[in-house]
Amino acid sequence: MDKIPQARPEMTDEMIAAATHALQNERLVLGESVHKFEEEFARYNGVKHAISVSSGTDALQLTFIALGIEGKEVITTPLSFIATANAVLQAGGVPRFADASANDNNLDPELTAKAVTKRTAAVMPVHLFGHPCRMDEFNELAQEKGLKVVEDACQAHGSSYNGKKAGAIGNVACFSFYPTKNMTVGGDGGMVTTDDDDLAKLVAKLRDCGRTSRYVHDVVGYTSRLNSVNAAIGRVQLKHLDEYNEKRRAIAKRYDQLLKDIPELDLPPRGDKNVSPVYHQYAIRCQRRDDLEKALITNGVEVGVHYPVPIHLQPVYRGLYGFKGGEYAVSERLSLRLLSLPMFPSLKDDQVKRVAEEIGLFYHRRA
Numbered sequence: 001m002d003k004i005p006q007a008r009p010e011m012t013d014e015m016i017a018a019a020t021h022a023l024q025n026e027r028l029v030l031g032e033s034v035h036k037f038e039e040e041f042a043r044y045n046g047v048k049h050a051i052s053v054s055s056g057t058d059a060l061q062l063t064f065i066a067l068g069i070e071g072k073e074v075i076t077t078p079l080s081f082i083a084t085a086n087a088v089l090q091a092g093g094v095p096r097f098a099d100a101s102a103n104d105n106n107l108d109p110e111l112t113a114k115a116v117t118k119r120t121a122a123v124m125p126v127h128l129f130g131h132p133c134r135m136d137e138f139n140e141l142a143q144e145k146g147l148k149v150v151e152d153a154c155q156a157h158g159s160s161y162n163g164k165k166a167g168a169i170g171n172v173a174c175f176s177f178y179p180t181k182n183m184t185v186g187g188d189g190g191m192v193t194t195d196d197d198d199l200a201k202l203v204a205k206l207r208d209c210g211r212t213s214r215y216v217h218d219v220v221g222y223t224s225r226l227n228s229v230n231a232a233i234g235r236v237q238l239k240h241l242d243e244y245n246e247k248r249r250a251i252a253k254r255y256d257q258l259l260k261d262i263p264e265l266d267l268p269p270r271g272d273k274n275v276s277p278v279y280h281q282y283a284i285r286c287q288r289r290d291d292l293e294k295a296l297i298t299n300g301v302e303v304g305v306h307y308p309v310p311i312h313l314q315p316v317y318r319g320l321y322g323f324k325g326g327e328y329a330v331s332e333r334l335s336l337r338l339l340s341l342p343m344f345p346s347l348k349d350d351q352v353k354r355v356a357e358e359i360g361l362f363y364h365r366r367a
């Protein structure tokens with residue numbers, strides 16, 4: 001039987017033609033497609049500025065450098081990809097963790113409030129799996145304590161919260177276009193979005209060697225620009241993003257229907273009239289996760305684990321801060337139970353059914 005992949009990027013003839021056109025006709029770095037992609041991404045998200053960079057990690061790192069968080073603390077979740085916290089360290093700051101909420105897998109605003117100290121400069125909610133965080137509470141906290149809100153929107157392109165797109169809710173947001181994300185540039189890429197004119201200017205300068213003009217550099221910059229070929233692909237992907245996300249939502253609904261009667265599973269949080277998730281992952285919580293993972297892979301269903309080790313328990317963070325386990329109980333528990341099922345726009349209904357059937361067989365239930 002054919003293997004079902006866990007993720008599969010869309011790469012259509014339209015994207016290949018756009019890439020070829022950029023390759024043959026444009027300046028290869030920061031060419032016309034890059035500027036157009038930035039304008040269109042800003043418009044799509046409802047923000048003044050979008051500055052492209054070469055990865056989601058760089059988007060975060062340059063944002064924190066531009067915010068001047070050196071020597072200060074940024075509070076974020078341990079249940080995320082490691083780049084979330086690394087970016088704070090790379091910018092000279094100190095990542096501090098608050099636990100995730102068991103309700104939506106996202107950074108808990110109440111625990112975040114308790115973790116604020118005199119050294120805290122920013123909070124960084126991560127819209128994990130494409131499910132928007134409780135942003136009103138983060139924005140209120142930030143206002144009260146004089147903090148910046150940095151959205152890690154690397155998994156949440158096109159999701160929305162109270163009528164605003166993820167990426168337009170905090171002070172600044174960071175996106176990744178890595179191939180498995182809800183939209184890609186056909187390789188590594190990232191974007192910073194903000195309404196803050198000064199911050200946008202500084203990030204744009206930092207990503208281009210600190211240049212103010214061709215031969216003048218007034219800050220220590222980085223080489224973190226987006227290639228025109230990648231931007232050309234990104235523009236086509238952006239045009240189709242809403243359609244891709246609708247397909248993901250329809251697949252999520254099918255999984256919900258097919259898996260709802262298996263008592264060993266908890267299904268992902270759903271949206272409501274205020275919260276519109278985009279199912280970057282359809283991550284179930286399950287009993288005997290590792291055995292189920294093995295059984296599915298053996299039977300040709302690729303699955304993912306996001307994340308088997310919470311950031312604070314990664315060797316590098318244990319080494320830096322002495323974490324031993326037990327500090328962030330919800331994240332630690334979720335890291336043992338979450339399993340990401342196949343999820344991508346071109347996943348077919350018979351494939352969704354097969355995934356559900358395999359899960360049913362594992363638990364001796366009918367899915």
Ligand SMILES: Cc1ncc(COP(=O)(O)O)c(C=O)c1O
Pocket residue numbers: 055056057058080081083084126152154155175176177178188189190
């Ligand atoms: C939540 C989160 N933050 C940051 C990143 C880093 O993005 P990139 O891989 O483009 O550097 C990713 C993706 O890999 C991510 O999922």
